[in-house]
Amino acid sequence: MQGLPGPQLGDGRLPIFVFPSALTFYSDDQSSHKQVLTLYNPYDYALKFKVLSTTPKKYTVVDSEGTIRPQCCVDIVIRYLDIRINNEGVKDKFRIQMSEHGKKKILGSKDITSVLLPHREAVSQCDDDFKSLPKQMSLPAEGQSVAAKHGQVHTSASGPGFLVIFTAVACIIALMLPTHGELESKLPDYFHLSLQQKLIAAYILGLVTMVILKV
Incomplete structure (x- = not known):
């Protein structure tokens, strides 16, 4: 993966379709240290892509260059390598550049922001509300049967x-x-x-x- 070039290249006019539009990593969640970017090519001709970064030493990008066939998509795996407190809250940037296959002219590009946060919120506000209920409170028998049915539906x-x-x-x-x-x-x-x-x-x-x- 190469470093992100200066602004003199400029963006082309070809719309670039990438999902998601931003990457969020969490220091305490190892499963989040690997993210997937999906690039789409809805056009009738093949596109060549290249992934650039403002801080390439922080990340490993699997297949940072390649070709997307017409009306197809490709997945790019991005791993955050330098997990440490000093990097938390710092926003980095990836740039996806697209050109027509076999040609060097940049047809378009799109920037994707990336940030490392300290931790993922494990408990939602709803969970907090339920935990605050008195322990002696219980559902009636009919309510328990309905809840059990909902639980079965959720499991299935x-x-x-x-x-x-x-x-x-x-x-x-x-x-x-x-x-x-x-x-x-x-x-x-x-x-x-x-x-x-x-x-x-x-x-x-x-x-x-x-x-x-x-x-």
């Missing part, structure tokens, strides 16, 4: 739901469909999507992917 729904999987598959199919204006496609016109529709599908796919990974 621990994996990614059908709707989430269906949404992900639908977005992938949408990205694979031809774009308006493609003459080589043999599919009817109503199967041709606009670029805007594909951008929306790519964004939704990114959100759904993060939900599946967290389950």
Whole structure:
């Protein structure tokens, strides 16, 4: 991974789609020391990407350069190496540069902020409220049975739901469909999507992917 160049390069006009838009690491949570950036290419041509950083010695970026095929996405793994108190609260920056495959001209770029925080909030305000209830308080028998049913539903729904999987598959199919204006496609016109529709599908796919990974 190379250091971030000066502002003289400038940003291109090509919209760059990256998820998430910011990275947050936690000193006391080792599982957060590795983050994933997903880069999307909703266009009809291959894109070459490069990941730059203002502080490259703090991080390890797996596959910091590569190619994204048309209407596809790639995941980039970023590991925070220098976990220490002096780095907590310091904001770093990654820059994702995109160029057309086989060409050097920068078509666009997007900056992603990164910060290391001391600790992750493990207990929510709702948990605090429940803990403050008197111990002698209890639900009636009917309420307990309802709560047990809810508990069973929660347990059975621990994996990614059908709707989430269906949404992900639908977005992938949408990205694979031809774009308006493609003459080589043999599919009817109503199967041709606009670029805007594909951008929306790519964004939704990114959100759904993060939900599946967290389950």
